[in-house]
Amino acid sequence: MIRREQPRHAAAASDPGGMRAGWSLLAAELRPRKPALVRVLGWSVLEGVPALLSGALVAAAIDQGFLAGRPGVGFALLGMLGLAMLLRVLATYAMFPHLASVVEPLRDALVRRVVGDALDTALAEQGGGARRTDPAAAVARLTEQVESCRNLTASLLRTLRQLAVTVVAALVGLAVLAPLALPLVLIPLVPAGWLFVRLLGPLARRRRDLLLADERIAAETGRTVAGLRDIVALGAQERVLGDLGTAIDAQAHATRQLARASALRLLVVGVGAQLPVVLLVAAAPVLIRHGMLTPGEVAGAVLYLVKELGPALRALTATVGDWILELGVVTGRLAEATAPREDAEPAQPAAGPVRAPSPRPAALDVYGVTFAYGPHAAPVVADLTLTVPDRGHLAVVGPSGVGKSTLAALLAGLLAPDAGGVALYGIPVAALDPARLRRDVAVVPQEAYVFAGTVRENLTYLHPAATEAELDRAVRLVGCRDLVARLGGYEAGIPDPTALSAGERQLVALARTFVSPARLVILDEATCHLDPATEALAERAFAARPGALVVIAHRMDSARRADRVLVLDGHIPAVGTHEELMDRSALYADLTGHWQGVHTAR
Numbered sequence: 001m002i003r004r005e006q007p008r009h010a011a012a013a014s015d016p017g018g019m020r021a022g023w024s025l026l027a028a029e030l031r032p033r034k035p036a037l038v039r040v041l042g043w044s045v046l047e048g049v050p051a052l053l054s055g056a057l058v059a060a061a062i063d064q065g066f067l068a069g070r071p072g073v074g075f076a077l078l079g080m081l082g083l084a085m086l087l088r089v090l091a092t093y094a095m096f097p098h099l100a101s102v103v104e105p106l107r108d109a110l111v112r113r114v115v116g117d118a119l120d121t122a123l124a125e126q127g128g129g130a131r132r133t134d135p136a137a138a139v140a141r142l143t144e145q146v147e148s149c150r151n152l153t154a155s156l157l158r159t160l161r162q163l164a165v166t167v168v169a170a171l172v173g174l175a176v177l178a179p180l181a182l183p184l185v186l187i188p189l190v191p192a193g194w195l196f197v198r199l200l201g202p203l204a205r206r207r208r209d210l211l212l213a214d215e216r217i218a219a220e221t222g223r224t225v226a227g228l229r230d231i232v233a234l235g236a237q238e239r240v241l242g243d244l245g246t247a248i249d250a251q252a253h254a255t256r257q258l259a260r261a262s263a264l265r266l267l268v269v270g271v272g273a274q275l276p277v278v279l280l281v282a283a284a285p286v287l288i289r290h291g292m293l294t295p296g297e298v299a300g301a302v303l304y305l306v307k308e309l310g311p312a313l314r315a316l317t318a319t320v321g322d323w324i325l326e327l328g329v330v331t332g333r334l335a336e337a338t339a340p341r342e343d344a345e346p347a348q349p350a351a352g353p354v355r356a357p358s359p360r361p362a363a364l365d366v367y368g369v370t371f372a373y374g375p376h377a378a379p380v381v382a383d384l385t386l387t388v389p390d391r392g393h394l395a396v397v398g399p400s401g402v403g404k405s406t407l408a409a410l411l412a413g414l415l416a417p418d419a420g421g422v423a424l425y426g427i428p429v430a431a432l433d434p435a436r437l438r439r440d441v442a443v444v445p446q447e448a449y450v451f452a453g454t455v456r457e458n459l460t461y462l463h464p465a466a467t468e469a470e471l472d473r474a475v476r477l478v479g480c481r482d483l484v485a486r487l488g489g490y491e492a493g494i495p496d497p498t499a500l501s502a503g504e505r506q507l508v509a510l511a512r513t514f515v516s517p518a519r520l521v522i523l524d525e526a527t528c529h530l531d532p533a534t535e536a537l538a539e540r541a542f543a544a545r546p547g548a549l550v551v552i553a554h555r556m557d558s559a560r561r562a563d564r565v566l567v568l569d570g571h572i573p574a575v576g577t578h579e580e581l582m583d584r585s586a587l588y589a590d591l592t593g594h595w596q597g598v599h600t601a602r
C-alpha cells in the first residue's frame, strides 16, 4: 500500500524546498567562522586581478604596442598579464588553509548535531518502551548528508567566490576600458540574471522532489528485501511489485520535471553570455568607424566577455547553480531531521500495575470514520467514533460480512478511511511512517503465520532483541509454554509449520505479538482454534499488557471479558459494556443467544 509521507513540521508546508531552514542552519554554523571567511574573501580579491586587467592589457598591447609598431611594448604588456596570472595562482594557494578552517569545523559541528539528535531520539524511544527508529541507520544516512554538505560548502566557497569576483572584475574592467560597450552587455545580462534567480525556487523544489523519490525507492526496496520471506509466504508479490513500480514511476517523473526546469538554464547562458558578444561584434565596425572605440578596446572588451564573463556565467548556471540547490536541499533535510520533533512523546515506564491519571490522549481514537470499498459501494463503516484508553480492551462483534475485518484494517492503517481518521496515542496513523506503524500496530489474523525456522526465530520475529526473560514471560502468559517445551525449546527447529495444528500456530503468533513492541494489538479471530480456557488466558494476558487491545470476537465470552463492546450491525453501531448492550442492542442479545445456543449444542 502506498502511504503518503507527512511533512515532519508544520513549517515544512510554508518552506516547500525545506531550504530556508537549511540556509538558517548553515548560517548559524558558519557564523562563528567569520574571521576565516573574511580571510578567504580577502585572497579572492587578489585572485580577481587578472580578470580585471586582462582586457585592458590586451587593448593596450594592441593599440600601443602591435598596431603602433612597437611589438616590444605589446609583448611586455602581455607579459604583465602572465605575471597577473601567476599572482592568481599564489592567491589561490594562500587561500586554501583558510578554506579548510571554515569547512572542517563546520562538518564537526554538523556531525555533533546529528549524532546528538539520534541519541536523544533513541533514549526517548527506549524510555517509551518501544524502539521505533534505528539510530545507527539514521546516523549513517545523516552523516552521509553532512559529508555532502561539507563538500558542497567547500566547492561553493572555492568556486562561487572566484566566479563572483571574476564577473565583477570583468564588468569593472569593461566599464573602465570601453564604457560605451557596457550597455550592449548589461541589456541582455540583467534579464538573464533575473531569470536565473527566478529559476532557483522551482529548481530547488524539483530537486527536492527527486531526492524524496530516491529515498522512497530506497525505503521500499529495503522493506521488500527485509520482508521477502513474508511477501512470498503471503503471496503478496503483485502488491509489492505495484508499490515498487509506483515509487519508480514517481522517480522517473521527478527526473523529467527536473530536466525540464534545468533546460531553461541554457537560455540564461545564451542571453547573458553569448548575446552580448554578438551585439558587441555587430556594433564594432560602427563604433570603430566613429572613433568611439579603438580596435584594441574592441578586442579587450571581447576578451572580457569571451574569457571571463562567459565562462563564469556558464559555470555559475551549469554547476554552481546545482551546487547551491543541492546544498540548500541537503541542509534543509539536515535541519528537518535534527529539529525538535513535534510528535515526540514523553518517556513513560514500559510496564507497571498502577496507572496514575494522565493527560495523555487515548491509546486509540477513532473519529468519524467512514469507509466504502468503491465510490459507488455502500459504506462498510459509516461515521464511527470511539476511543479506547491505554490498557483498554474493546471487543468487536457482528454478523459475518458486516465489516469487522475491514474495521481492523482501518484501525491498523492498512486501509485509509474516506472520511474521519484514526489516531494512536494522539498521532494520526496516516502520519506515522510505515516502519513506525509496523512497530506500533500488530494485527493477528485468523490464519496464523509460522515460518520454517527455529522457535526463537518465530517468536522474536517482531522484536529480534527480545530477551530470554521477555520470551519466557510471553509464552507463559499466552499459554504457549507447553507447546514450546513439546517442540524442544527455543532453539528447536520448526521444519514444517503445516505439521503444527491451527491452534498451535495461533499460540506461536500470539506469543510473538505479545513480545513485540506493538502498542495496539488487534486480534482478528486470532484465537478461534484455541480451546475456551486457553483463549481466555491469552486475551487476559493481552488485556493486561501496556497499550490497547481490540479483539474481533469469535466467542461470546470474548465480548464478556472486554471493558467495552462494539456491535456492528450494518446501520448504527452500538458501543457499551456487555450489560448495557444486553439491554440496548437487540442484535447483541440475539448474538449472545445464538452463541450460547451453539455452545450448549456442543
Ligand SMILES: Nc1ncnc2c1ncn2[C@@H]1O[C@H](COP(=O)(O)OP(=O)(O)OP(=O)(O)O)[C@@H](O)[C@H]1O
Binding pocket: 373, 380, 398, 399, 400, 401, 402, 403, 404, 405, 406, 407
Ligand atoms: N477487498 C474487498 N473489496 C470489496 N469488498 C470487500 C473487500 N473486502 C471485504 N469486502 C466486503 O466488505 C464487507 C465487510 O467485509 P469484512 O471481511 O470486513 O466482514 P467481516 O465482518 O470481517 O466478515 P467475517 O466475520 O465473515 O470475517 C463484506 O460485504 C465484504 O464482501
